[in-house]
Amino acid sequence: MQDSFHSSRISGSGEQPPTQRELQLADAMDWLMRLEAHPEDVALMQQHLDWLAASPQHQSAWTHACNTWRLLQTLPPMDTVVPEPQTPLVTANVAVFPVSPWAHYARRLAGVAIAACLILVTLPSLSLFLQADYATGIGESRQISLTDGSQLYLGADSAIAEDYSDKERRIQLLKGEAFFDVVPDHTRPFVVNTGKLKVTVLGTRFNVVMGKLSESVSVASGKVAVQNQQVGQADTFAQHLLAGDQLTIANNGTFALSELAVEDVGSWRDKRLYVQDAAIADVAATLQRYHSSRIVILGSDMETQRVTGAYDLAAPDQALESLVSPYQGKIHNLMGLLRLVTR
Secondary structure, three states: OHHHHHHOOOOOOOOOOOOHHHHHHHHHHHHHHHHHHOOOOHHHHHHHHHHHHHOHHHHHHHHHHHHHHHHHHHOOOHHHOOOOOOOOEEEOOEEEOOOOHHHHHHHHHHHHHHHHHHHHHHHHHHHHHHHOOEEOOOOOOEEEEOOOOOEEEEOOOOEEEEEEOOOOEEEEEEEOEEEEEOOOOOOOOEEEEOOOEEEEEOOOEEEEEEOOOEEEEEEEEOEEEEEEOOOOOOOOOEEEEEOOEEEEEEOOOOEEEEEOOHHHOOHHHHOEEEEEEEEHHHHHHHHHOOOOOEEEEOOHHHHOOEEEEEEEOOOHHHHHHHHHHHHOOEEEEEOOOEEEEEO
């Protein structure tokens, strides 16, 4: 990374070469942009951890880069900054010295990092916002009365689209989790679609959640019909679920049936998450919707580990610790921006 920095400097200009601190800051900014551009690159995450562990100066530079990332969002646009003169000015008896060309480089580099980060974070949310009739933010949940009187409890960082007609009441779960308390209407079935599942009911109470490795439906009362919507999957099914039943379908199309205590169906509404034989990646995906930092688990062996337990959604950091520590998971807090889980 330092070689690329040196190649960008103008030779023969008489400028002082960059200090070691400036080179470390340039590296830290480069890491920030690369991590934001490739958030799922496990090898890159490990390289970054190795870079941090190599030197306390690297950790200090990373701290400075992250703080700059936040602070520069409040500065005026870079194209409105008045160019500095090459000799000191005296204004109101205060000497003002020119800013070094390195400062311009660092500021522009940080500006690019901010723009890249904001675009990467904003575009998926914007796309969902344009499709959704109802959406929530991180840690936010809502109770919504649908047009037929059915009650929708929308989990944190979740979104749905509503499409009612004379023949059918259709809901598309775009992201996250939702609990439905459906008003009976035998002339208009209530249908919830996800990426993998189609859930059809007449009048019942049930929960649907979209995870990273799977999706699931659990029933609190009544009866629901569940179908696999994935075209071309060999393991197709049509199942009827009763109170206490849960169906989970993995990304590869395989599904599993289990039993769940009725009081634990949709327990997230009380900030309590209970899971049974769930993948760590799916539990972490739920915790992510209550956590302002990005959670990244390094290693598929950790992600696919199965867990059963109860977690406090009001304290997502403690919940994450409880989730991974029994499996030798270590959490690295990178300036509040990332929670990296390693072994």
